[in-house]
Amino acid sequence: MRVVVTGLAATYPVGGVAWDYLQYVQGFVALGCDVVYLEDTGQWFYDPAAATFTPEPGAGAAYLAAALDRLMPAQRQRWAVRTPDGRYLGMDEQAVRRACAGADLFLNVSGACWLRDAYREARVAAYIDTDPCYSQAKLAAVDGGMADELMSESAALIRRHDVFFTLGEHVGQPDCLVPTAGLTWLPTRQPVVLENWPVTEGPAERFTTVLSWSINPTPPVVGGRVYGGKDVEFERFLDLPRRTDECLEAAISGAAPRERLIAAGWQVIDARPVSATLDHYRNYLRGSRGELSVAKNAYVATRSGWFSTRSAMYLACGRPAVLQDTAFSAHLPVGPGLHAFTSPEEAVAALAAVRADYADACRHAREVAERCFRAEDVCARLLADAGV
Numbered sequence: 001m002r003v004v005v006t007g008l009a010a011t012y013p014v015g016g017v018a019w020d021y022l023q024y025v026q027g028f029v030a031l032g033c034d035v036v037y038l039e040d041t042g043q044w045f046y047d048p049a050a051a052t053f054t055p056e057p058g059a060g061a062a063y064l065a066a067a068l069d070r071l072m073p074a075q076r077q078r079w080a081v082r083t084p085d086g087r088y089l090g091m092d093e094q095a096v097r098r099a100c101a102g103a104d105l106f107l108n109v110s111g112a113c114w115l116r117d118a119y120r121e122a123r124v125a126a127y128i129d130t131d132p133c134y135s136q137a138k139l140a141a142v143d144g145g146m147a148d149e150l151m152s153e154s155a156a157l158i159r160r161h162d163v164f165f166t167l168g169e170h171v172g173q174p175d176c177l178v179p180t181a182g183l184t185w186l187p188t189r190q191p192v193v194l195e196n197w198p199v200t201e202g203p204a205e206r207f208t209t210v211l212s213w214s215i216n217p218t219p220p221v222v223g224g225r226v227y228g229g230k231d232v233e234f235e236r237f238l239d240l241p242r243r244t245d246e247c248l249e250a251a252i253s254g255a256a257p258r259e260r261l262i263a264a265g266w267q268v269i270d271a272r273p274v275s276a277t278l279d280h281y282r283n284y285l286r287g288s289r290g291e292l293s294v295a296k297n298a299y300v301a302t303r304s305g306w307f308s309t310r311s312a313m314y315l316a317c318g319r320p321a322v323l324q325d326t327a328f329s330a331h332l333p334v335g336p337g338l339h340a341f342t343s344p345e346e347a348v349a350a351l352a353a354v355r356a357d358y359a360d361a362c363r364h365a366r367e368v369a370e371r372c373f374r375a376e377d378v379c380a381r382l383l384a385d386a387g388v
Contacts, residue, residue, distance in 0.1 A: 001033045001383065002103045004122060006113035010039050010081045012046045013063035014272075015281030016210060020190065020309045021109055022071055027191040027375030029072060031383075036091070036099040037068070037075070040082035040113045048272055057081055061089045067278055071196075097121075104388040108161065111135065115160050126386045127161040128188060132168025132178055132306050133227060133298040137220030139181035151218075159183075163386050170305025170327040177302040179222055186385050187331070190309040191375035192316045199318035199366055200286060206249045207322070207351070208284065209293035210271050210310060213254035220298050227298035231256070233324060234294050237344055241265030246351045248292055251275075251284065285313055290320035290354060290361070292347070303327040316369035320361040322350045332372055337365030 005028065007021025021037075028035045044053035045060040061081045069076045080091035088096060097118045100106060106122035108115065110130045119125070129135040135158060141147040142155040158164075169187040170176045214231045221227070241248045242265050249267035251274040252258070258268050274284045285291075291314040299306040307328040311321045315338065324347075325340035334340050336357060339350035354361045 001028075001031070001105070001388065002099075003028045003033045003035050003383075004038050004100055004103045004106045004119070005035060006038050006040070006106075006108050006110075008039065008041065008110065008112050009037075009067060010045065010057065010060035010064040011041050011043055011112075013060045014046075014048055015275040015278045016310060017275075018063070018067045018278055019196075019281060019313065022067060023191045023193050023196070023375055024107065024109060024379065025068070025075060026071060026193045026196075027379035029075065030193070030376050031379055033379075035075070035078065036096070036103075037064075037079040038082075038096060038099075038113060038119075039064070039080070040116070040119075042084055042114055044084065048276070051272075055084060057083045057087075057089060065090070070278060105383065105386055107382065111154075111158060115157055120160070124163060124386050124388050125161045126163045126165060126382070127158055129164065129166040129168065129185065130309075132166050132171055132304040133222065133302050134220045135166075136171070136179050136181055136185075137222050137227075139183070140179040140222060143181060146221075165382065165385070167309075168299070168304035168306045168326075169331040170303055173303075173305075173327075173330075175303055176305065176327065177222060178304050187305070188382060188385075189307065189373055189378050190312045191378035192312050192369055192373040193375045194316055194370060197282065197286070197313055197316035197369075199362070204287050204289045206247045206267065206288055207290050207292040208249045208251065208288040209291050210251045210274055210281075210284070211253075211293070212271075213252055213256035222302070225301075227301055228296070229298070230294060230296045232297035233300055237294055237324075237347065238264045240292075240344055240347055243344060243348050244351050246289070246292070246355070249288075282313075282317075285310075285319065286317045288314070288319055289358075290314065290322065290365075292322045292351065294324040295326050299326040300324060305331055307332065312369060312373045315365045316373065318362040318366040320354045320358075320365050322347060322354065333368055335364050335368075336361040337363065338368050 101121040103122035165188040251271040253271040329340035341347040
């Protein structure tokens with residue numbers, strides 16, 4: 001089986017992003033697939049040190065190459081990055097064209113890749129919606145005649161695929177407010193290569209999370225309602241540190257009200273060093289007592305069933321996750337190591353339950369990862385559901 005996986009690892013050269021996309025490559029390789037990683041966003045490249053974007057692709061491409069070499073040395077020549085001016089780094093244009101023409105599956109993760117004619121020569125082009133509500137709101141806006149040119153182009157790109165997956169496992173259910181826009185959205189999950197996340201004892205005293213405060217300039221609108229980001233939901237749980245004996249820490253990027261969060265009892269650190277490399281990111285998760293996190297308002301209010309890619313990795317480390325419910329509790333085995341809360345009171349109770357039997361919570365967390373996020377299982381289901 002031949003697979004092309006797309007992503008954002010060179011465009012956003014930070015550890016968390018690299019783990020998200022490259023574990024797809026690892027998962028398909030573990031199944032015996034011939035895999036090429038392709039990045040063609042049409043965007044400039046993020047420079048974490050300068051906290052800005054640059055047209056120069058060299059640093060991002062080097063980060064991607066080093067990450068692939070670190071995780072899968074055999075893949076060190078099996079990647080390509082197309083720059084905004086049309087150049088290819090890594091594999092050349094003709095090699096990319098041949099890889100796509102011979103592919104059984106072109107997997108456009110996050111819809112990050114332009115769907116050029118050459119890429120559409122793959123047998124099946126699959127779209128993975130990693131931002132439920134945001135993707136579908138674009139489609140609904142176009143259908144309702146309320147979209148601008150940029151939104152229309154994005155919606156057209158989505159519809160050019162053959163099959164559609166979403167991390168919103170509740171999309172399509174009667175109580176989910178995310179519009180389907182006439183498409184069948186198949187549920188999928190973040191693939192996690194369990195060997196990447198060995199379980200160690202968790203002596204740490206902090207529950208942590210890693211987040212961007214608000215990075216969505218255009219909030220999704222569905223049925224006349226405007227949905228917000230994680231900053232909206234965080235307000236509801238601002239005083240949580242004062243209501244629990246646990247130490248709560250947030251590694252944040254973006255223009256967060258840090259002084260206000262600190263005054264409310266949160267420990268706040270800069271997310272950039274935490275996610276500088278694959279190892280920095282993994283060490284931060286493994287060095288935590290567990291994860292305490294809220295979700296974007298768009299995921300919560302619509303009951304999308306979205307589950308964080310980051311949270312899946314906390315679980316793989318054997319770290320309990322106490323998470324705001326997006327309706328994921330209807331699809332994943334909540335229990336000692338995975339708690340879903342809808343109110344501050346429920347969050348406090350969940351933290352107390354983890355403290356009451358921490359060893360059992362850690363055991364269950366890893367079991368959930370093994371049962372629900374194992375990369376080989378997730379990738380095998382993608383192949384089967386895509387019909388390749």
